Every structure is written in structure tokens, then in C-alpha cells.
Amino acid sequence: MSIRALIAEDEPILAAVLAASLQRLWPELEIAGTAPNGVAAVEQALALRPDILFFDIKMPGQSGLEAAEELAERWDDGTPFPHVVFVTAYDEYAVQAFEQAAADYVLKPVSDARLLRTVERLRTLCASRAADGGLAGLVGQLQALLPAQSITPRTQERLTTIRAAVGNLVRMIPVDEVVFFQALDKYVNVATADSEALIRLPLKELLPQLDPACFQQVSRSTVVNLRCVAHAGRDTAGKVVLGLRNRPEKLRVSPVYAHQFRQM
Incomplete structure (x- = not known):
């Protein structure tokens, strides 16, 4: 062959x-x-x-x-x-x-x-x-x-507030209120329980500024607030998906990160 x-x-x-x-x-x-x-x-x-x-x-x-x-x-x-x-x-x-x-x-x-x-x-x-x-x-x-190729250690000063664009306004969003971050082309979508906003900071630069005890990368394009995860399960294709406490989305977990949710 x-x-x-x-x-x-x-x-x-x-x-x-x-x-x-x-x-x-x-x-x-x-x-x-x-x-x-x-x-x-x-x-x-x-x-x-x-x-x-x-x-x-x-x-x-x-x-x-x-x-x-x-x-x-x-x-x-x-x-x-x-x-x-x-x-x-x-x-x-x-x-x-x-x-x-x-x-x-x-x-x-x-x-x-x-x-x-x-x-x-x-x-x-x-x-x-x-x-x-x-x-x-x-x-x-x-x-x-992946830990070896991280560009910036997650030990620098933590973000407490996100400055995000909402129309013509700049909204100040407490990081604790963010449910998940998701990369969308040139922007990152900041999703809270009741709203969404866009920031230009790339996900790979944002991640080191987040508390790793609260925020976890679940795919190449998504970081989730662990306190907002209600449950983890599998879809019909056998992929790990996360259900959220206060958002309707189901977040799909990359196989690379799926081991972090086996005990949930």
C-alpha cells in the first residue's frame, strides 16, 4: 500500500x-x-x-x-x-x-x-x-x-476590566462577568450573560492576562470562564461539549483540551 x-x-x-x-x-x-x-x-x-x-x-x-x-x-x-x-x-x-x-x-x-x-x-x-x-x-x-510553546507565561498582571466596543461606545466590562471569549477573524467576541461586545486584542495576547484558575482555553478560538460552565457532555459525534449556566451556546472542546473536563 x-x-x-x-x-x-x-x-x-x-x-x-x-x-x-x-x-x-x-x-x-x-x-x-x-x-x-x-x-x-x-x-x-x-x-x-x-x-x-x-x-x-x-x-x-x-x-x-x-x-x-x-x-x-x-x-x-x-x-x-x-x-x-x-x-x-x-x-x-x-x-x-x-x-x-x-x-x-x-x-x-x-x-x-x-x-x-x-x-x-x-x-x-x-x-x-x-x-x-x-x-x-x-x-x-x-x-x-502546548505549555512549552506558550509565548507569555500566565503570571503577568491580571486584567480586571475589558474595554470593548459596542456600536459607537466603549463599554467597561468586569472580567468576572465574562462567560467566554471567542476569536472571530480580526476581533475577539466578549460574551457576558446578557450581552456581547468586540475587542481587537488577539486571543493569544489576552489569555496570559486572565486568571488560569477561572479561565480555560477549550479550543483554538475559545476561552471559557469555568465558573459559568454548568456541565460537560458529548455530542452525537462523540465530541466534548460544554453547557453554560447563563448562555444558550454549547461550546465544543478540542480533543487537545478535552482531558480537562473528564471529571465534570
Whole structure:
């Protein structure tokens, strides 16, 4: 059976070198495509359904970690999830975390000796893949890596008030009244029990300013106030969803964060 791989790398020369090395070390492997960034990688992976993903960690627009997380959210559970190999040149903490996880990493510049070990591991994984093993493995990897790739520790001064636009007015919203934050294109929606407003602060910059004992990220685009969560359950697709005490929405939880609600 043919094994297909997708390479996501923003440096065309490095992508070509990796592809050539893989074809030399693993002639049977088909390079199904290459993507110049994380956003394109997600779309190509969904379209091509490769068996293996080589994701550069640091890419413009969307990192390899963020792309893998989004792909895990959007992947059809009925089909095997690709084995993911992250490529890194700068973050030894991520490398250390990955050594304890289920997948592999390749350190730039890529050596044939190290890549050959990756190829041997991938051959074994592809030969013995369980139907859901790939997705479960990726979730474990991301859970190990996400704390390591956080840009700003959540120890800086906490926000107490959110300044948000409501029409032509600026509304001062106490953070304690926020039920959830949700990223919407260039804005973040601030939802309280009885209203909504927009702010321009990106979610990744907002999160470190929130109290982690109260606010928890549940997906790539959503942060919820845990005090406003009434219950956690599963939908018909088996995904974890949160019911809120004072909002009608059901918030879907990414597989990466679902372990935090198992005891609810």
C-alpha cells in the first residue's frame, strides 16, 4: 500500500531538501504535496488525506503546533489521523517534551542519520496503525508541547476590566462577568450573560492576562470562564461539549483540551 506524506515548510529550499532526503531514504514514500504555511497545510491535509505530516514548528501566520491543533479539531474521526513529525530549529524545550510523547521530531539542519531513525519509526507506525491511534497520539503530543510553546507565561498582571466596543461606545466590562471569549477573524467576541461586545486584542495576547484558575482555553478560538460552565457532555459525534449556566451556546472542546473536563 502506498504511503503518502505532506510537507509544511515556509522555506522552499528546506522543503525541497527534506523531500529529496525522504525520497532517497524511503523510495516507496510518495510526497503528496508541500505547503508554505500552517493555514495551507491544514487545507491540503484535509484535501489530500496523507498518512504522514512533516510540520515545521515556526511558520508565518500559523505555527505547526497551531496547524496540527486545528487539523485535530476538523479531522473526520472515521478516518485514520496522519502521523505527525514536527520539524524544529529553535525550541529545545519542545524537543524535550516530544521525546516523552508518541510522535517524532526532526531537528534542523536535518541529517540523514536522524531522518533515517524517523523513517524507521514511521514505517513501524504505518504498519501497525490502529484506526484512531494517530489522532490519540497527536492529542498527547500537543498536550505535552502546548505549555512549552506558550509565548507569555500566565503570571503577568491580571486584567480586571475589558474595554470593548459596542456600536459607537466603549463599554467597561468586569472580567468576572465574562462567560467566554471567542476569536472571530480580526476581533475577539466578549460574551457576558446578557450581552456581547468586540475587542481587537488577539486571543493569544489576552489569555496570559486572565486568571488560569477561572479561565480555560477549550479550543483554538475559545476561552471559557469555568465558573459559568454548568456541565460537560458529548455530542452525537462523540465530541466534548460544554453547557453554560447563563448562555444558550454549547461550546465544543478540542480533543487537545478535552482531558480537562473528564471529571465534570
